[in-house]
Amino acid sequence: MIDIIGIDADDTLWDNETLYARTQERVSQLLEPYNREGRVGEALYETEMRNLRLYGYGIKGFALSMIETAIRVSDSRIQAGEIQQIINLAKEMLDAPVQLLDHVEEVVPALAASCRLILITKGDLRDQETKLAQSGLAPYFEHVEIVRDKTVEIYRALLVKYQIPPERFLMVGNSLRSDVLPVVKLGGLGVHIPYHLTWAHEAVSRDIGAAAGYEELEHIGLLPAYVEGLCRRGM
C-alpha cells in the first residue's frame, strides 16, 4: 500500500527541456560567426556545471551561464546587442506558456481521486509556482515541495516531515538521477517515465538503472493502471 505519490514536474507533467534545448540552439547560431568549431553545447555544459554550486537550477542561472559561455567562446568579441538577445531569449523562456505533456490532463485528476499526491520539483521557486498555477493542476496536489536538489537526504527529510514510511512512498518522474534512484535507495518505490530529451546532468548509465529495481513506464498515461489498488484515499 502507498500513502502518497510524489510526482516530478519538469518533463514529467509539462515540457521543459525542449525550451532549454531550443534556446541553446539559438545561442549556438548567434555565436556561429565567432566560433567555427561549433562546440557551444560542450562549453555551455562545462560553464553550467562550474556554476551549479552558486546558481542552482533554473532559467536565470542558465541565462547567466549562457552569457558567460558566449563571452568565452567568442574570445570576448561578442557585442552587447548580442548579449541582450541572449537575455531576451531567457525572458521568452520565463514567459513561455506551460505545455502539459500527453495524458497529463486526464491522468492527474484520475490519480488524485484515489491517491494523495505531492508535487516534488527542483528549480526556481517563482518559475515553478507560476507554472503550477498556469497548469491548472494545483488543486490535485495535497502538498507542493520545491526543493533545491533531489538527493537521498532531501527525500528523507520530506518523508520525515510528512511522516511517510519510505516503503509507502512512490515517486514518479523522468529523471533516474533525481526522481527514481534516491527514492529507491531510501526503500521507496520509483517509477521512471523517460522523456525524449535528458539534460546531460540528469543522465545515468543504463546499467545503474537496471540494477536498481524500479518500474519503467513508456508514458504517464500508463500510471493509473500501475498504481490501481495501491492507494486508497483517506485510509
Add this chain to the structure above:
Amino acid sequence: MIDIIGIDADDTLWDNETLYARTQERVSQLLEPYNREGRVGEALYETEMRNLRLYGYGIKGFALSMIETAIRVSDSRIQAGEIQQIINLAKEMLDAPVQLLDHVEEVVPALAASCRLILITKGDLRDQETKLAQSGLAPYFEHVEIVRDKTVEIYRALLVKYQIPPERFLMVGNSLRSDVLPVVKLGGLGVHIPYHLTWAHEAVSRDIGAAAGYEELEHIGLLPAYVEGLCRRGM
C-alpha cells in the same frame, strides 16, 4: 498570547541590502566612461521593476537586470569583458559569507526558548537555504517558508497551513511593505525593525506606517523584552 513568531531573514537577521548597494556602486563605476550623467541607480531600478514579474527576487535576477542596464546605459558600447566583470560581482554576492546583524546570535536562541519561531523570507530558494545553513540559526526555527512574495494572500495561506489564528501571529522584519503591513492587515501583530538601507521597492511613506498600528523597535536586541510573556512554548 502568541502561537508563533514569524521572522524575516534578509536585513533582519543578516546583512543583505549592503551587498546589493556595494555591487551597484561598483557597476556604476564600471559604467562611468559610458555614462557621464551618472544615473545608473535609477536606470537599474527601472529595469528591475520591469523584470520583476519574470525574475522575482534574488541575486540572479539582479545580475541579469544589471547587465541589461549596463547595455542600455552604455548605448550598447559596453565590452564583453566588462559584462563578465558584472557576472563576477554577482558570483561574489552569491558566495559572500552570511553576516549576522548585531544581537541576532543571542536573540534568536533566547526567543526560541519560549516561543515557536518560523522563518519567512522571500528570494531565491537556493540563496536563502544556503544562508540559513551558514547562519547556524536553522535549529531555532520550527518551520522555514521561502515564499515568492509577501502579500496578504501569501501570509493568509501560511496561517491556514499552520492553523494559526491571525491574532496569535506576530511578524518581525525590516520591511514595512513585506513584513509588517500585510500581517497587520490580516489582524496579526507586526514589529518593524528598520535597517539602515531600504531598497526603494520596499519603502513606504511614513504616513502609511503611522496609521497602521504596529510596533517599531530600534534593533532586534529589544525583541525578547517586547515579546516576554506573550508566548509560552508547548502551551
